[in-house]
Amino acid sequence: MTGLLDRRLVFVTGKGGVGKTTVATALALFASERGRRTLLCEVDAKGDVASYLETGPTAFAERQVLPDLFAMSMDTEASLREYLKLNLRIPVVGRIGPLARAFDFVATAAPGVREILTVGKLCYEVRERHYDLVVVDAPATGHIVGQLAAPQAINELVKVGLIRSQTDWMVEILADPARTGLVIVTTPEEMPVNETMELAGRVERETNVELASVVVNRVLPELFGRSEEEVFDALCRPEPARALDTAVEGDAGPVLAAARLAVTLRRTRAGHLERLRAGLDRSVPMLYLPYLFTRFHGLRTIRQVARSLGEELGF
């Protein structure tokens, strides 16, 4: 399978709250640090990319934020404008007002139009080789299939016309596993794992895009091995626990309870991880990122995640 950083277009998706944007940003940062000219595109423009990179707001026009790292946020209307400028060369571009309204309307009516303008812009950047790598902070699991399948769906809906001919090359880029890949971010919890397995199936059936990796975020550290756990269990019995209180000249209860919590959490999550591994095709690489016990979520965290990601990718 083509390495993640050797591809040109990587979509990063995941269930809400699993750290999709964090992983997309860290991946882009890592690639740029390895000298790849990288574009990071935030599709749901919530502004998280900007805040994680501790930089000003991003816009449709890409902007360099760090050496070799460029950031943009998707805006389908701006994408339409750019598309018309590049493709139609007609005077209507100057009077975008009515057209934009019509577009808004058609886009609401015809599913796939907004999606195709998003995917179209990204594929365009790939085709024109403006960057070595385009990393997409894509929509959450519920919407990604619609987005990735949009060019194909439009191909089926629209029999002729400019869009039809335009979607052919997009389908070609998306379907090429040497160039395009999807990363699903998940956490070792029940619902995210379920959704990841379901999504992997849908991506396989309903899109032409290859699942390049599953990133498991927030993996809890293993506190101790089996024999050490026996020691811990012994320590929790009434008499040793009292001796511990005396030894530390305080109440060790909270510390023991916290350790018990950590052990149980880790164990429940390990079960979900096993389920995930068993439910995915063996050929799909799984990358593990540790849970970060940090105070804030900013560039420092992103750098830590990027480092872990790099190690998992074998760098």
Place this chain on the structure above:
Amino acid sequence: MPHSGAPGRSAVSSGASLQGLMASREIVVACGPGGVGKTTTAAAAAAMAAVRIGGKVLVVTVDPARRLADALGLEGIGNIERQVPPEAFAAAGVKPAGELWAAMLDTKESWDALIATHAPDARTRDEILANPLYRNISGRFVQSHDYIAMERLFEIHATGNYDLIVVDTPPTRNALDFLDAPERMADFFSSRLLRWLIVPYRSKLVNFASKPFYQVADRILGTQFLEDIAQFFILFQTMYDGFVERARSVQRLLAERCTSFIVVSTLEAVPLREAEFFAEALTDRKLHLGAIVLNKVLPAYLRDPGGAAVAERLRDHSGEVAGLLSGAMEGDEQQLQRVLAEIGQSYVDYRVVAEREAEQQAELGTVPEALVSVPFFDTDIYDLTGLLLLGSRLWGD
């Protein structure tokens, strides 16, 4: 017992209770960011209402985890409401005061039912159902999920079959989508642009090829597609009045006194920010924000100052403490030392997160009538027993 932490210690409720809210409303809508346990919270609150308050309680869920769906007897039943068997409550050791019913939202089925209701005749109905654009909208169109969830709610409420309906909302791209969906749906079908777009297909008298707008539209979209759009809207116009009227009614129902909203979140920064945004939006729209439920809150003992001092001592002086314990503990002293250092470090790690969460909670901008914290459950909730356990935390027992 599948829960952890110090029961009661981390469960905080302020002022009014969730119980009071659920006893006084007919509709409770659970909303908030994805991945925070919204579905489970809605199911647990409904189960508790059925047990403690009584009457017929219905929970409408969107996408429950399979095991939860199994527990509620929802597997493969789509839109039909089913009663959760009393035996399930008996197995959980409870005798409910009322009945718990559950239904799952099937978007496609709901749309088809809606078309069947509003179509003037069978032919129009069949033509709409067969239109490729309609099939796309009802099946894939993200915003259509938002609308149909509220539409279903309206329909069920109108039957008068239930004393309380708890609705779990679909994960939306934008937290506000489903609030605006009825209004947008109405705007959409009454748009002048819509009429403009379908004019050439209604009247052959207009030579649309001469108009630049249609020229461009045709070049971009292709004639067939434009025709599909036009057919769809012409058909839809026959249902226009009923549809718009309905969307407005749905909107009104959400704003009525009988309806309240619960915003569910965790104390992680990103979901919490989204939840706050949502709470503000509800208030701005004069919708009733009944409660904020904070899920997966770490236990309060992680913020115990004494605990922190002990943990640091264990981490930094594990050898010394292991030596002091030699009388009470048998076995390898070095192994004991490693365990002590490890649990000390672990406490310090988790404490950072617990402190961060406490800070986030303190900074919560919008103050709802009831603020409920639910402790971290270290195993997943997959049966009625688990739901009721979570429910009793929601109730602030």
